[in-house]
Structure formats: structure tokens, C-alpha cells
Amino acid sequence: MRMRQVHLDFHTSEAIHPIGTRFSKEQFQQALKLGHVDSITVFSKCHHGWAYHPSEANVTHPGLSFDLLGAMIEAAHEIGVRTPVYLSAGLDERLAVRHPEWLIRERFSREGDLFTPGYHQLCLNTPYLDILLSQIEEVAARYDADGIFLDIVGVRECYCATCVAAAREQGIDPRDKSAMRPLWEQTYANYTSRVKETVHRHKPGLPIFHNGGHIRRGRRDLAHMNSHLELESLPTGGWGYDHFPLSARYAQTLGMPFLGMTGKFHTTWGEFGGYKHPNALRYEAALSLANGAACSIGDQLHPLGAMDEATYRLIGAAYAEVEAKEAWCRDAVNVADVALLSVEAAGTHQATGGHDSFTGDPDAGAVRMLLEGHILFDVVDLEADFSPYAVLILPDRIRVNDAILAKLDSFLAGGGRILATGESGLKPDGSEFAIDLGVRHAGVNPFRPDYYHPQHPLASLQESAFIFYSEGQKVTLAEGGTELGKRENPYFNRDAFTFCSHQHTPNSGEYGGPGMVEHANGIYIAWNVFEDYASKGSLVLKETVLYALNRLLPEKTLRTNLPAQGVTTVQHQPDQKRYVHHSLYASPVKRGRNIEVIEDLLPIRGTTVELRISEPVTGVYLAPHMTPIDFRQQDGLVTYELPEWQCHQMVVLEYGQPEGN
Structure with a gap:
């Protein structure tokens, strides 16, 4: 899994045209280099339902005059950047207004004003599924995609005509929610199975991820319907800074590759002209690394197609550090x-x-x-x-x-x-x-x-x-x-x-x-x-x-005087014969209504550590700068003190020769 990813949204109304006229391969590549990006999720289909390439399975956005998806893939691959492809699966507003009978129907309607702007979710137990599969197949067959990302999906409660009819055919009382749940579970399982069959018919083994905004703890069956996990967790977008550590500390136990997905936005998805402080992204990326995850940062492309250089300077401030650190973060096991x-x-x-x-x-x-x-x-x-x-x-x-x-x-x-x-x-x-x-x-x-x-x-x-x-x-x-x-x-x-x-x-x-x-x-x-x-x-x-x-815990593995707001983890890289001790510190503050902001990163001094390791430690140094630090090991207890640090510091404890040396 690539460690420095961007998730690029492009949900563009048909009322905006022309679109994509300022896309430039050179400018696209320049932005990716500026951001130290090694993978970018680009888009085939948006929530509005439009395709951003020539399509027989869908309708191309009426304001687009060229193959934008193909151009982005070509530009990224030319500089060694991977390109998973995004399709909106649960939302398709173009079809929603034409086929309201395919919409998810709640038992007790909470609909507001008919003219409130927004999207409407489609039921995957309707003929919509076959249309969606044809759109996915078109991408898999025609484009050099490095993965498929499908959005706004999950096990959904639905009482549309199709679901009610299916229930009654099976002898299920639609009024009994507990009896309906297996039908909803089967609808989702059928969808993921058919997606996998469709994609792997053309590209066996291509990564597939179904995004529902939350990885449900205790539902390994749902997790393993994906090839990997992407933990959507935008701290300023309603998730807060508690959500990612909770989700990550579960995900790493599943033995699947996973990444942490935050956003560059001040608030959340869909924000144009909103930016968080570079220090916030530095901290959020480091938090992913400290929890054994790769990194992904959400962005949204302007309708005219030019990448926003301010965004990629912002992302680059975080990803330059990730690039220097990632060797000490791959294939790690949490202690x-x-x-x-x-x-x-x-x-x-x-x-x-x-x-x-x-x-x-x-x-x-x-x-x-x-x-x-x-x-x-x-x-x-x-x-x-x-x-x-x-x-x-x-x-x-x-x-x-x-x-x-x-x-x-x-x-x-x-x-x-x-x-x-x-x-x-x-x-x-x-x-x-x-x-x-x-x-x-x-x-x-x-x-x-x-x-x-x-x-x-x-x-x-x-x-x-x-x-x-x-x-x-x-x-x-x-x-x-x-x-x-x-x-x-x-x-x-x-x-x-x-x-x-x-x-x-x-x-x-x-x-x-x-x-x-x-x-x-x-x-x-x-x-x-x-x-x-x-x-x-x-x-x-x-x-x-x-x-x-x-x-x-009279003999805890770790003792430290890190302040309460600090975060610490120990990751083990057994193939490299080393432990990596991560220390992080930032102090989010609330600004506005329920938005946690990180701006200042204060220097931390005098951090002492006692780490219980059974293996005889041969060397301790700060990564990525390879600066040795003094340590002492007695009866399995390694003690050391960190020199002054800011945001994120890794201490590497080596105990033998890596495999292959």
C-alpha cells in the first residue's frame, strides 16, 4: 500500500459548464510532486451521477469535452503515482430523479422540504445495481486503474417496493425489523460479491474498497469484503480527534492493510476554499503512522480542473515528513x-x-x-x-x-x-x-x-x-x-x-x-x-x-512522563529486528461550533521513557535523522530521554540483524 495518498473528489453539478478546461497534465503532475503524493484516487463518477470520461454505461457530464479520467491516469502514471478510481455507488442524483422507485425508503419518513438541496440514496436491491455494475466494469475494462473505490455503501434499512416485495416472497413480515435485517444484509453481500466478480473478471486481484464512513467493530465479515481498509476520519468534519485512534486500534488487529483518511479542509468534504493549518495535517499524518496506517488526505478538484497549488503545498508539508519516515512504519505490529x-x-x-x-x-x-x-x-x-x-x-x-x-x-x-x-x-x-x-x-x-x-x-x-x-x-x-x-x-x-x-x-x-x-x-x-x-x-x-x-499492570511495557494530551505507541517491525516508539503531541482547541483545530505545535522537553523489551537492544536512535541517543538496558528495561522534539518523534530500538542481512 502506498503511504502518501490523496483522495480527490469531483462532485460537479450539470449547471456548471464548461468544466475541465483548465486541466493540464504538467500542472497536475507539478501539484502531485509538490505534495509528495504517491497515489491519488481519481474519479469516474460523482454523486451527481455524471461520468468524467466517454461512457456507454453512464452519461458524460454535459460540460466535459474530453476524457478527464484517462488524462489524470496517464499524467499520474507517467511520474510513478498510482491511480485508484472512484465511483459513487450509493448516490446517483441523475438516476434518483428519473427512478424515485429505486430510492431507499425509510419506514418512518423524515423528509423535509422537497426543494432542500442534497443527494438521495439508492437501494442496491433494485435494477440500479446492474447499471452500477456496468459502470464499474467499464472502468475496469477500459482504464489502467490501480484500484476501485466505491462510496456511500453499507447495510441499509430499506422499505422500497423491491425490498418489501422480496420480503413477502420469502414469507417475511416487512413490519418486523429483526426479520427484515437478513434481507438487508444479503442485499449488501450480494452487491460486494458481484462487484468483486465484475472487477476481477478483467483485473484479477485489483484492490476494492467499499466506503461506509465507519469500520464496524465486530463485523469482520463486512471488513473482509474489502481488499484493504480506509478509515475515513476527518477530525474537523464531525469525527473529532478521538475517532481515528479508536478505529485504528481495532483495524490493525485484523491483519489487513489500512490507511487513515483525513482531509485538507477546514470543515469537511465538499468545501471549496477551506484549509486547515499545515501543523494539523502534519499531526494527523503522524498519527496514522504511529498507529500502523498509511496516510490519505482528501481534496476536491475545482470544476475547471486545475489543481489548487495552495492545497498541495499544505499536503506537501505533511507528506515530506511521511516520505522520510515511512521505512520505519511499514509492516508494523502494534505492541x-x-x-x-x-x-x-x-x-x-x-x-x-x-x-x-x-x-x-x-x-x-x-x-x-x-x-x-x-x-x-x-x-x-x-x-x-x-x-x-x-x-x-x-x-x-x-x-x-x-x-x-x-x-x-x-x-x-x-x-x-x-x-x-x-x-x-x-x-x-x-x-x-x-x-x-x-x-x-x-x-x-x-x-x-x-x-x-x-x-x-x-x-x-x-x-x-x-x-x-x-x-x-x-x-x-x-x-x-x-x-x-x-x-x-x-x-x-x-x-x-x-x-x-x-x-x-x-x-x-x-x-x-x-x-x-x-x-x-x-x-x-x-x-x-x-x-x-x-x-x-x-x-x-x-x-x-x-x-x-x-x-x-505492575510491569507495564511503557512508562513515560509525556503530558496527558500526548499520544504514544510502540510498533514492532519483526523483519527489521526493531521496535519503533512513537511520541506525538498537539493540543486541539474548539473554534466555532464543534470544530477542533490544531494550529500551534509546542516543543516538548524532558520526555523520559522506560520501555520493557526482552531482546538485547544493540542501538537506539531518532528517526528519520539517525541520531543516536544514550540508553541503558537492565533486566529487560530500556531507559532513555528524548531531546527536545515537536509534533512527532520516533525512537528506534534495534535488537539484531534484519532478515536478509
């Missing part, structure tokens, strides 16, 4: 002490895309804590092998059925330990705990919010009765359990007849049972602390969880 079992993967939380708010998402809250606590982790699903990890986190809402219990028993028997929170660890009916964590279940706690009083000083906040906002479980101590902190009840719940002060009732000092309990199998915390952190971001929540993890 992790902790596995976070995703709530989405367990089927409790349904995320439909990056634009969804992460407020209240236990997965997002947990990842935020782990990043800020500099814990090395993976995000895993129920198919994952838990045995390589020292600790498994069951966040907030992981109830344990027989299949999960068998995996947990095996994990515990192998010496692993569990951190469970909230209702995690309970049997599916919520009656009692399926795993022994030193507590007995006594029902959902009747007070919300209530208070947690640790029996140990927290890192910053020391000791007090701390407000916890989320739902809690009432538990009693069982054999083998040791109370690490207690619950304190408020005087009463707040309602119309009993309320006190502006927000919630103060703590009464009354003992409400254990709040955090340690057992030989792990630690249990009695609140949904991760969704609470995703919603409120309260420091006490993070310090409580990190206290628990530090008890469960």
Missing part, C-alpha cells in the same frame, strides 16, 4: 498490554458512522482514557485471541453469555486479569455475575448520581467523595474481594419534591456498598465510568481507572 473489548463489537452499541457524536460511547471514553494514561492497547472483538494481553477491559455494558464466558475462563486460566465496569461481567439477564470478581450483584443502584470515595489517594485529586454521574450497580463484597473504594449515597434523588441546590443532592456520608473491588481475577468498578468520561470528561473517572490499571 499492547491491554485489550479493550469493544462494546460495539459485543452488539450493545451501534455506531453508524464517524459523524455520530461520541458522547456517551463507552468505547470512545475508554480509548480517551487509555491514550491519556499512555497505556499500550488494542481494541478487539469477540473473535480476537485474548491470550497475548495482560489485561482485558470489559467496558460498562459487556454482559457475559456462555460463549464469552468460555473465552474469559481461558484468558483467566492463562494468567490474564480483567477490568470490568458497570454492568459488564453480569449474565445476560442481569441477575448475577458470570465471572468471579469478588462481588455479588444486588441490582441497579437506586441513586443517580452518587458518590465514590476511594480508600487511597488519587494521583491529582487525593481523597474525597467524588461525584459519579452515570448509572451504577449495587454490589456487596464476596469471598476473595478486597474493597478499594466505597460508594456514598446522596440524601435523596433529585425530583420535584426533593431537590437541593442547582444540580444534584450532596453526599450524606451513608455507606452505599463497595465502589471498586479487587480480586485475583481482576478489578471491578461499579459505575459506567467510560460512558461517563465520554460525556463529562471528569478527571476523577480517569484517575480511578488508571489507578486500577496500574495495579493490574
